[in-house]
Amino acid sequence: MPYVNIKVTNEGVTKEQKQALVAGATELLSRVLGKNPATTIVVIDEVETDNWGIAGELVTERRLRGA
Template sequence: MEMPFVNIKIARDGATREQKAALIQGMTDVLVKVLNKSPNGTFVVIDEVDLENWGVGGLPLDEFRRRAAAKGS
């Protein structure tokens, strides 16, 4: 039996247990609907990455967000 595996990486900055549960349910629903996979054989893993370990645009994520917020102000 083929068992789908989904790995979601998010910044560790406050996703709630409820939000994570919604991600898990949503990814499972997509695999059931699109690929006709069994929800009982679908694995979803959420990895939370510290902001200083995530880079965007050549900057650590927290710095990137600070600069983007300053430009938006």
């Protein structure tokens, strides 16, 4: 029954990586808290780099600088 939300920048996450995130988060909740995997939900949000800011600037700008 847990709900996990993972937000990352939209920079080429593959379907295989999404599968690994879902499997890993579900296993984590099962192992640490004994939660039932059958009802564990994981939602992945891929956020455009223009829409994610850190340190007061857009990730897009940081990427242009190589950060």
